[in-house]
Amino acid sequence: MSEPVIRVEDLHKSYGTVEALRGVSFEVHAGEVFGLLGPNGAGKTSTIEILEGLRAQDRGNVSVAGLDPQTAGPQFKQQVGAVLQSTALPEKLRVGEALSLFANFYRRHHDTEALLKRFQLEEKRNAFYSQLSGGQKQRLALALALVNDPVVVFLDEPTAGLDPQVRREIYDIIEELKSDKKTILLTTHYIEEAEKLCDRVAIVDRGKIIAEGTPRELKQRSGDTTRIEVRLSRPPRDGALKTLDGVTDVREFDGVYVLHSSRPPQTIVSLVKHLESEGSDLQSLEMFSPSLEDVFIELTGRRLRE
Amino acid sequence: MSNTWSLTKIRIRLALRNKAFIFFGVAMPLAFLFFFVLVFGKGSSDRVAYVLGSILTLTVMGSFWGLSVQLVMFREQGILRRFRLAPVSAGALLASSIFANYVLVFPAIVIEILICRVAFHMTTWGNPFYVFVLVTVGAATFSSFGLIVASVTNTMQETQVINNLIWSAFLFLSGATVPLAAFPHWIQSVALFSPATYLATGLQGAMTQLATPHEVITDFIALAVGLIVSFEISRQLFRWEPEAKAASRAKLWVVVAMIPFLVFGIYENVYSNRLANIRRGFGSIFGDNAPSQHQGQN
Numbered sequence: 018m019s020e021p022v023i024r025v026e027d028l029h030k031s032y033g034t035v036e037a038l039r040g041v042s043f044e045v046h047a048g049e050v051f052g053l054l055g056p057n058g059a060g061k062t063s064t065i066e067i068l069e070g071l072r073a074q075d076r077g078n079v080s081v082a083g084l085d086p087q088t089a090g091p092q093f094k095q096q097v098g099a100v101l102q103s104t105a106l107p108e109k110l111r112v113g114e115a116l117s118l119f120a121n122f123y124r125r126h127h128d129t130e131a132l133l134k135r136f137q138l139e140e141k142r143n144a145f146y147s148q149l150s151g152g153q154k155q156r157l158a159l160a161l162a163l164v165n166d167p168v169v170v171f172l173d174e175p176t177a178g179l180d181p182q183v184r185r186e187i188y189d190i191i192e193e194l195k196s197d198k199k200t201i202l203l204t205t206h207y208i209e210e211a212e213k214l215c216d217r218v219a220i221v222d223r224g225k226i227i228a229e230g231t232p233r234e235l236k237q238r239s240g241d242t243t244r245i246e247v248r249l250s251r252p253p254r255d256g257a258l259k260t261l262d263g264v265t266d267v268r269e270f271d272g273v274y275v276l277h278s279s280r281p282p283q284t285i286v287s288l289v290k291h292l293e294s295e296g297s298d299l300q301s302l303e304m305f306s307p308s309l310e311d312v313f314i315e316l317t318g319r320r321l322r323e
Numbered sequence: 324m325s326n327t328w329s330l331t332k333i334r335i336r337l338a339l340r341n342k343a344f345i346f347f348g349v350a351m352p353l354a355f356l357f358f359f360v361l362v363f364g365k366g367s368s369d370r371v372a373y374v375l376g377s378i379l380t381l382t383v384m385g386s387f388w389g390l391s392v393q394l395v396m397f398r399e400q401g402i403l404r405r406f407r408l409a410p411v412s413a414g415a416l417l418a419s420s421i422f423a424n425y426v427l428v429f430p431a432i433v434i435e436i437l438i439c440r441v442a443f444h445m446t447t448w449g450n451p452f453y454v455f456v457l458v459t460v461g462a463a464t465f466s467s468f469g470l471i472v473a474s475v476t477n478t479m480q481e482t483q484v485i486n487n488l489i490w491s492a493f494l495f496l497s498g499a500t501v502p503l504a505a506f507p508h509w510i511q512s513v514a515l516f517s518p519a520t521y522l523a524t525g526l527q528g529a530m531t532q533l534a535t536p537h538e539v540i541t542d543f544i545a546l547a548v549g550l551i552v553s554f555e556i557s558r559q560l561f562r563w564e565p566e567a568k569a570a571s572r573a574k575l576w577v578v579v580a581m582i583p584f585l586v587f588g589i590y591e592n593v594y595s596n597r598l599a600n601i602r603r604g605f606g607s608i609f610g611d612n613a614p615s616q617h618q619g620q621n
Contacts, residue, residue: 069408071564091410099408105401109340114333121329122409161405 022047022169022200023068028077030063030224037063038074039224045217048198050191052211054309055221056321061204062102064221065173068202069099082168095124098167102174104158108147112138112157115146116164123165136160136190152183159190170194172203176210188213206321208309220313227316232309239312240265242277244305245284249274250298257295262287270320277311326411330419331426338427344389349431352382356435360443368446369531369608375439376527379454380499382431383461383526384519386424387493388486390469394420395482398473403563413561417554421466428462453529453539460546461522467553468518471580474560475573489577493519498527503598504605511598516588518581521545524601533604538597541587548583556580 021044030038038060045051053061066072068079070086070093079086084093106115116133120126133139136156141149149157155175162170175191176184184207191214194201205211211218212232219229228235242265253274258267263280278284281304292299305311313321338344356378364371397403406416436454439445472489476482494500496510497519503511514520525542528534534542556576562569591597 071404071407091412094408094410097408101401101404101408103401104405106405107337107397107402109337110333114336118329118333119409122326122411 021045022082023202024080026078029075031075037224041226043219045200045202047200049216050195050201050214052215052218053204053221054211054218056206059221060224061221062173065171065204069171096168098162098165099171100158100162100175106146110146111143113142116160119161119164126165132160152179170199170201174204211309222317228312235309235312236307239315241307242279243281244311245276245278246303247274248300250300326415327418331422334419334423335426348385352378355381364443371439371443371445372447372449372530373527373608376530377499378435379432379526380523383428383458384465384493386462387465387469388490390420390424390466391472391482391486394473395479399565401565407563414558417470417558421463424466425462432458449530450532456543457525457529460543464546464550467550467557470557471553471577474557475569475576477568496520497523499523502605504602512592515591516584518549518584545587552583553580
């Protein structure tokens with residue numbers, strides 16, 4: 018395997034008494050899309066901002082494209098592009114001006130006209146930043162991040178708060194970057210985003226990486242089970258759901274019982290029979306294919322978006 | 324340097340799209356000009372020239388207010404953070420603020436001079452070289468003061484409070500609103516410790532052609548030293564991040580930026596006869612209305 022483009026070793030960071038990072042380590046190789054998946058406050062943004070050079074770590078080593086983000090200065094910034102969790106530009110700055118301005122900051126840069134076209138911002142070239150929709154602002158943020166044709170791209174929650182349609186557009190752009198062989202580190206708390214876009218994923222919780230691998234590997238690790246979420250009219254007897262056919266694990270989150278099953282049809286039949294015998298009713302039932310959410314639940318006992 | 328130039332061009336465009344800038348940077352000084360000339364000009368070219376010197380001072384000093392507010396707003400909104408990701412230094416960003424401000428101030432200065440020439444029958448151009456030099460260094464210096472305020476304050480509210488305090492002191496003590504000669508002598512002496520005084524008396528003297536080369540050189544040096552010190556302080560204290568708070572003691576840097584003027588104030592009070600010249604000049608223009616005529620010499 019090639020030399021890692023991003024290397025993180027034993028990263029620690031505290032804010033006052035709060036330990037945001039407690040020994041995070043990982044590597045990202047050239048052309049790879051690596052995702053940090055975790056709930057809010059897990060330490061994803063702290064990690065990515067240290068790698069972007071926006072924050073200094075308390076302890077540990079990081080290198081990006083062979084450079085230390087804290088000390089390499091402009092040379093480092095020439096190599097990377099980044100989308101912040103929330104990008105802001107002056108309200109009266111026009112889209113075309115923003116791209117030209119940022120292009121001028123770099124020794125090597127893309128043609129801004131081509132970027133406007135690529136990010137479907139041609140018609141908004143003369144629009145003020147304040148006049149853009151959320152999706153257009155995010156597309157502009159991505160265009161600015163790529164204006165210098167960076168070696169490494171950091172995307173911090175690139176689709177947070179966007180509607181599904183815009184989110185899909187952003188996914189398409191990231192897929193394009195992937196096919197351009199850009200090295201990408203993205204943070205997200207959307208499972209489908211991590212599964213769809215990332216070659217490898219590190220699941221982060223409370224400042225630590227609790228699992229790492231390809232989405233497939235991680236799902237296999239959790240037993241490749243189907244998640245069945247049920248809401249019942251009456252709480253079941255202790256341990257009763259665990260005895261249902263095919264059930265490997267049962268957890269309860271706010272009145273929703275999450276069953277992991279290796280044989281979903283049998284589990285459902287068994288569940289219905291059990292409820293009849295108990296005089297209880299099924300209020301709702303949802304089934305989910307194996308996902309990284311299941312890995313997170315298995316490892317932490319919590320849901321990703323708690 | 325190319326980053327500074329790119330940023331300067333954008334800052335100019337942003338300012339021209341900002342109605343507040345047009346109002347405070349152009350319209351308000353013009354309104355003051357009309358009011359002051361009508362009240363104090365009384366058809367005398369010398370008086371109009373003197374009043375114009377004061378208005379030029381107000382226009383130049385306006386840089387102080389606008390830049391501090393803008394920089395804090397950019398920081399609070401996370402705009403600086405985006406620039407931090409690019410290979411842009413704090414020095415380039417701050418310098419672009421100063422250059423853009425200068426480019427924007429200069430046309431206002433020219434318009435004010437032309438209005439006095441055309442509409443108020445001012446027969447003199449003053450000493451254009453002195454005016455140019457003082458406007459240039461003055462705009463840069465007061466911009467830098469604004470940048471220091473932005474660097475030592477954490478919120479817009481705090482910025483406004485400190486701006487008001489400093490701005491009021493500058494206005495009151497400079498002689499740009501109330502002629503310095505009208506104050507008691509002890510206030511005149513205190514005024515020599517204020518950077519605004521060097522700009523106001525310099526521009527009044529340059530417009531009325533009463534300033535001596537020595538005085539203008541002193542004004543220039545005082546303002547230039549103030550510029551260098553305050554720019555470096557603001558560069559060192561510059562913060563990109565909204566959550567990076569300045570310690571309370573950081574506000575003392577505003578005082579440190581004033582140290583050069585402490586030195587100049589002592590020098591001017593002890594070794595020069597500037598105050599006497601100011602009173603004499605004011606007396607020669609305003610005649611019987613000159614308060615200094617009734618208060619004797621310093």
